[in-house]
Amino acid sequence: MVEYRIDRRSGVATYLQIVQQTKQALRLGLLAPGDKLPTAREVVEATAINPNTVLKAYRELEREGLVEARRGLGTFVRRSLGAAPADSPLHAELTDWAARAREAGLEHDDVAALFAAVLEEHFKGDEA
Amino acid sequence: MTDIAIAAQGLGRRFGRRGRRALDRCEFVLPAGRVCALVGPNGAGKSTLLSLAAGLLRPSEGRVTVLGTTPAGARERLAYVAQDKPLHPHLTVAATLRLGRELNPGRWDESVARRIVTDADLDMDAKIRTLSGGQRTQVALALALAKRPELLLLDEPMADLDPLARHRITGLLMADAAEHGTTIVMSSHVVAELEGSCDHLLLLGAGRVRLAGPLDDLLAAHRLVTGPAQDSLDPHTVVESRTTGRQLTALIRPAGPVPASWQTAEPTLEELVLGHLRGPDAPALSLTESEEAAA
Numbered sequence: 001m002v003e004y005r006i007d008r009r010s011g012v013a014t015y016l017q018i019v020q021q022t023k024q025a026l027r028l029g030l031l032a033p034g035d036k037l038p039t040a041r042e043v044v045e046a047t048a049i050n051p052n053t054v055l056k057a058y059r060e061l062e063r064e065g066l067v068e069a070r071r072g073l074g075t076f077v078r079r080s081l082g083a084a085p086a087d088s089p090l091h092a093e094l095t096d097w098a099a100r101a102r103e104a105g106l107e108h109d110d111v112a113a114l115f116a117a118v119l120e121e122h123f124k125g126d127e128a
Numbered sequence: 129m130t131d132i133a134i135a136a137q138g139l140g141r142r143f144g145r146r147g148r149r150a151l152d153r154c155e156f157v158l159p160a161g162r163v164c165a166l167v168g169p170n171g172a173g174k175s176t177l178l179s180l181a182a183g184l185l186r187p188s189e190g191r192v193t194v195l196g197t198t199p200a201g202a203r204e205r206l207a208y209v210a211q212d213k214p215l216h217p218h219l220t221v222a223a224t225l226r227l228g229r230e231l232n233p234g235r236w237d238e239s240v241a242r243r244i245v246t247d248a249d250l251d252m253d254a255k256i257r258t259l260s261g262g263q264r265t266q267v268a269l270a271l272a273l274a275k276r277p278e279l280l281l282l283d284e285p286m287a288d289l290d291p292l293a294r295h296r297i298t299g300l301l302m303a304d305a306a307e308h309g310t311t312i313v314m315s316s317h318v319v320a321e322l323e324g325s326c327d328h329l330l331l332l333g334a335g336r337v338r339l340a341g342p343l344d345d346l347l348a349a350h351r352l353v354t355g356p357a358q359d360s361l362d363p364h365t366v367v368e369s370r371t372t373g374r375q376l377t378a379l380i381r382p383a384g385p386v387p388a389s390w391q392t393a394e395p396t397l398e399e400l401v402l403g404h405l406r407g408p409d410a411p412a413l414s415l416t417e418s419e420e421a422a423a
Contacts, residue, residue: 006324014324044302048295050163050327051306 001038002031006047014049018057026066026081037067037075133279133311134158134181138190140335141176150176152335153190158313158328159417160195160278163305165322165343166315167401168332174315175211177332178281181313182208195278204235207277211284213268217257221250221267228271241274247296261288269297273304280304282314286321298325323397331404338404341415347394349413350403353378355390368407379403381413 002025004018012020025031038046040054058075061067069075101111139154151173158164166174179185180192183199195202215224225245229236245252248266256264265288272280280301286294302325304310313330316322329346331339339346350367357376361369364386369378379395386392395403404410 008324039306041303041306044306045299048298048302049324051302052327053324054306 001035003038004043004047006049015053015057015060018043018054019060022057022061023066023081026077029080031077031080033077033079035077037077039074131160132157132193133160133162133195134313135193136177136190136337137192139177139180139187139192140189141173141180141185142188149188149335151180151332154332154335154337156330156337156340156414157416158311158330160311161305161309162311162328162342163302163326164311164313164328164330165319165326165397166313166330166332167317167319167322168338169405171334172332173335174332175283178208178283178313178315179210181279182206182281184208202279204232205277206279206281207272207275208281209265209268209272209283209285211287213261213264215256215264215268215271218255220253220255221245221259222252224256224267225270225274228274232275235276237274237276240276241270244270244273244297244300248293262290262293265289266293266297269300273300276308278310280310280312282312284316285314286316286318294321301325319398319401326397329397329400331401333404333408336412337414338410338412339400339414341413342417343397345415346413347397347400349381349415350395350400351380351382351386351392352395352399352403353380353386353390353392355387359387359390365411366407367410368403379407 002022004021006014006017008014010017022031022037031037037058040051040058043049043054044051058067058069062069062075066078066081067075068078098111101114106114135157136154139151140149141151142149150171154173154177166177168174176185180187181194181199183194183203192199195205199206216227219227225238225241228241229238244266248263250259250263250266256267259267265285269282269285272282286297289297301312301314305312314322314326327343329339329341329343330337353361354375354377357371357374359376361376361378361380363383365381365383367379367381369376371377379399380386
């Protein structure tokens, strides 16, 4: 199960934050095919946002084929995203690399900037 | 179940024979299932409008239809929490809830009432008069929600709640709307607090409707623009504008493309409301449900 965190000052539309956080959970393997998303009631009770916002986010995820709504049952994950779950070799290598970067004296922001630069170089022109 | 929660036609209310009009020729339709923010400056007529919809006041002119009938006819299906949260001061919390149960046979949901009171850490044996303002508010909201209303009218419900209670109560209201499709109208001066939870807006000014409609559509109909002061804003409708040196900042309703040299952004709810409060002469704008949302 995922728990959504809504940042009202981020400038990102609330429904998009839910879409992005769901995708992030799919990428990290925190959500897998067959898993149930929280109901609109559960999400709005925890976040105090409008129910239609949650429904809009779920419709968007459904449109992208990531989840499906089953009448009376809830919304379920249909497929996963990316190929790097939390326990994959890539994740382990990156963890290793982050530890080395820290040992080398790099600070959080230095590492983030370096990572963003390499990302930009390799995925230039790809759709985000 | 009707699909219109509140409809006002030429609605007016005057206090005293020659008194000023607290509400004047108000026209709007609020579809059922919406969470509506009711905003406006002090004395705009927000509380008068809520009292009229709740059937506690009669209109001087025009009429208001609630859940497809008169406010009196809809009394069992609506709940109203007034600003001063009238409760019997000498009753205990438990007795207040019992009263609610007995006054609402067939509708009362005891678990909802208990939950709100328990979450607020209230002593069931405490007398209402010993409670703080915020605690009284939560008892009043427990009564209103446990009635399982189709329409919930709340006048400044969050004003005396602490931030945690505010979040919890808003969450409960949203959960109620999600589960039962309850229509909620809540007034507030703290506009930022309504952002995120409301999907419909009713802005009153001097007793008149200034903005009414789905929030997303109203926001999309406006732009905050910044550009050189010598440029003309024709043919756009200017809600409010300010000049600082050579720079002009304005809230407009675009009537066509805005010059590319201008910086434009969609306003937030707070910016939209503030712009209209600063520009009280801007023409009123009412939008009905867009085709897309209705589909």
